[in-house]
Amino acid sequence: MKIDRLIGITMYLLNRDVVPAKELAERFEVSVRTIVRDIGALAIAGIPISSSTGASGGYEILDTFKLNKQIITMDDYLFLITALKGMCSAYDSKKINATLEKLLTAGRCEAEEQRVFIDFGVVREGDSIAEYVRQIEEAIHDKVTVEFRYTDGAGRQSRRRVEPLALHYRWYAWYLLAYCTDKNDYRFFKLNRMENITVAGELFSHAHGNIPELLERQWSSDGRRCCRVKLLCKAQARAPVIEYLKGEIMEEHANGDFIMAMYVPENERMWFSLLLGFGDAVTVLEPREVVERIKEKIAEIQSIYKN
Numbered sequence: 001m002k003i004d005r006l007i008g009i010t011m012y013l014l015n016r017d018v019v020p021a022k023e024l025a026e027r028f029e030v031s032v033r034t035i036v037r038d039i040g041a042l043a044i045a046g047i048p049i050s051s052s053t054g055a056s057g058g059y060e061i062l063d064t065f066k067l068n069k070q071i072i073t074m075d076d077y078l079f080l081i082t083a084l085k086g087m088c089s090a091y092d093s094k095k096i097n098a099t100l101e102k103l104l105t106a107g108r109c110e111a112e113e114q115r116v117f118i119d120f121g122v123v124r125e126g127d128s129i130a131e132y133v134r135q136i137e138e139a140i141h142d143k144v145t146v147e148f149r150y151t152d153g154a155g156r157q158s159r160r161r162v163e164p165l166a167l168h169y170r171w172y173a174w175y176l177l178a179y180c181t182d183k184n185d186y187r188f189f190k191l192n193r194m195e196n197i198t199v200a201g202e203l204f205s206h207a208h209g210n211i212p213e214l215l216e217r218q219w220s221s222d223g224r225r226c227c228r229v230k231l232l233c234k235a236q237a238r239a240p241v242i243e244y245l246k247g248e249i250m251e252e253h254a255n256g257d258f259i260m261a262m263y264v265p266e267n268e269r270m271w272f273s274l275l276l277g278f279g280d281a282v283t284v285l286e287p288r289e290v291v292e293r294i295k296e297k298i299a300e301i302q303s304i305y306k307n
Helices: 002-014 021-028 032-044 074-090 094-107 127-142 211-220 235-245 269-277 288-304
Strands: 049-052 058-061 144-151 157-170 173-180 185-190 194-203 226-233 248-252 258-265 282-286
Touching: 002 021, 002 032, 002 058, 021 032, 021 058, 032 049, 074 094, 127 144, 127 157, 127 173, 127 194, 157 185, 157 211, 173 211, 185 211, 226 235, 226 269, 226 288, 235 258, 235 269, 235 282, 258 269, 269 288, 282 288
Parallel strands: none
Antiparallel strands: 049 058, 144 157, 144 194, 157 173, 173 185, 226 258, 226 282, 248 258
């Protein structure tokens, strides 16, 4: 509906600076001509939108404009409540629970109205990790340093002092983005490789700028090598293979078997363990290095149960 699009455009502009007409058209899946008409309609309605030309031109709403009317619908409340309940299932947070209670009251939502349920319980990696998340979250809020003993992927241990900046759940685990005072650089630290976390209490010595941009930049420069693994999968394992390995099907065979390719971090254990768990239902075709690695692991397991 047009009214929904007009509200959406208003929200989009309020949350940004200058937005090109083309970006608005792509965001709301209409033509640039339609966006121009919508902007005109918003201006007639009294919303102070200014436009500028040139390479960096576009539309923006004046900073003095404020929305005074309630425009959040019951569906909006339900989406927010669903997201917050999902977060609560991931880790305990009094602040998140308090926010959820406020939304439940403000939205006057009935429990039976919720239709989508999200449970991130898999994010919980044990009581120690939950406590680490709580400690680090407080340190991030207070902008103070933390110390911990860290074991890297090669088994090397070191004592680290860092300025914690953000927690991120990715690749089946919690990660901490922090400024390492020993390396004088930004690093990711896997929480399940941390031990003896203590809050050192020293205030940050650096200004770190935009954290979301820094987080994205660090992931994009992630030094881990990825490899392409080609698999021959039996028909009877189709559903779990697609569910857990999440690859791309390249070829279908008449008997239901199929060939799939997946791109994975070279030294991550999760996907390798999953391949072993599928047994003879999945055969690695390439690369040869992964084939040899599986053969070595099978030989190690056989030696344990030989007697």
